[in-house]
Amino acid sequence: MRALANILHLGLKEFHSLRRDRAMLLLILWAFSLGVYSSATGLPEILHNASVAIVDEDDSQLSSQLVEAFQPPLFHPPLLIDQAQMDRGLDTALYTFTLGIPPNFQRDLLAGRRPALQLNVDATQVAQAFSGAGYIRTIVEAEVRQFVERQRGDAAMPVELVPRMLFNPNLTQAWLGGVMEVINQITMLSIILTGAALIRERERGTLEHLLVMPLGALEIMLAKVWSMGLVVLLAALLSLQLVVRLWLGVPLAGSLGVFLLAAALHLFATTSLGILLGTVARSMPQLGLLTILVLVPLQILSGSTTPRESMPQALQTLMLGAPTTHFVILAESVFYRGAGLEVVWPRMLATSAIGAAFFAAALMRLRRTISQMA
Structure with a gap:
């Protein structure tokens, strides 16, 4: 004791x-x-509320679908700007990413052509530039694939992978x-x-x-x-x-x-x-x-x-x-x-x-x- x-x-x-x-x-x-x-x-590798602006020169159903695909918490709601504002916004660090959708993008895509989108990245923000470019590419590819399959009536894949994120x-x-x-x-x-x-x-x-x-x-x-x-x-x-x-x-x-x-x-x-x-x-x-x-x-x-x-x-x-x-x-x-x-x-x-x-x-x-x- x-x-x-x-x-x-x-x-x-x-x-x-x-x-x-x-x-x-x-x-x-x-x-x-x-x-x-x-x-x-x-933590630097996290993409959170990244600023993105879009130059929509197509003004089509697909381009509107792409604009709506960028959602929080990964991105701020995208701003619609013109070509002149894109360069000025990147120079003044207003946007981390700018996506340019060219004219006739939807028509060329449905015609079987391979139109290109322009993605500009402010690489001074290295961490967001690296991860954000990958996120944007994934989002665009998914939206374009979904739109084309719906318009053409393409048969769905026989196997669908459905990921489930457990615990987080x-x-x-x-x-x-x-x-x-x-x-x-x-x-x-x-x-x-x-x-x-x-x-x-x-x-x-x-x-x-x-x-x-x-x-x-x-x-x-x-x-x-x-x-x-x-x-x-x-x-x-x-x-x-x-x-x-x-x-x-x-x-x-x-x-x-x-x-x-x-x-x-x-x-x-x-x-x-x-x-x-x-x-x-x-x-x-x-x-x-x-x-x-x-x-x-x-x-x-x-x-x-x-x-x-x-x-x-x-x-x-x-x-x-x-x-x-x-x-x-x-x-x-x-x-x-x-x-x-x-x-x-x-x-x-x-x-x-x-x-x-x-x-x-x-x-x-x-x-x-x-x-x-x-």
Whole structure:
């Protein structure tokens, strides 16, 4: 009971230390609010509300059908302009895309000729130019094929492919980016907060004060793990509810309780890793450099940025030893596919095992550090 009381009171002390650290509080606030929102909505490969203008010199049923085919959220409703406005609009960056429909386009098409459409793209917006040109080509080809088959009475194909987009019907990147960024912030801040808490003890000389008390390394470490883990867990919960669900409009299908349980196990692993880095670093700048070296591979190779299936098999196997890999797979299963505890428990078990290994290594390192100071 005395050990539990010591762990509780040391954890409360960590709350008071964090409350006085305004820079760290601002980092937490920004990371789980604007950091999540900007990362989810600022991905360059997404085409969203692109500006398009159309020069319709045919004024036919088909050209009107093409104009109406450009719809939000991929494009703004197209503007009908003339030839002179097209060049001026591109020069002044009013439009990202301009589509020119020549005279007699519908008549030539029905006569079996191959008329050409002119698509001008503002390539200074590289990401939208690349993806948008592909979208426009697909839209035009589909509308022209449908019109020609209807007018000529061509027989339909014997096989029709009907795609069904599961879990993300509109292919909205923010649905994936918002949750993945929350996971990245959980990993980053749990490492930084626990490592910084240990560094602060050393820089302020309070670690020596703890050593003269009847406290062990296990109690000191558990206090930092539960207190900093709880701070990150509460911040992540608020971010999921206020930023991801309300601000970004992401429908979280699965159980929030299952995710929070998995997040707690993930935090057990990452806070232990943070303490391990805190015992190696001697100052906050050193901790920052070590965090970058560890955090970048954990985030990039976990599957949150690039699908694991696209990675070499050896790398996929190696990253099974990282807690972020299991946490990303688990979060996708829970929030997008609605998976329950009976599906994701192997990932939780793997995360717990990895966390236990990190905790044992950090505890051994902390005991060695304390013995050297004594």
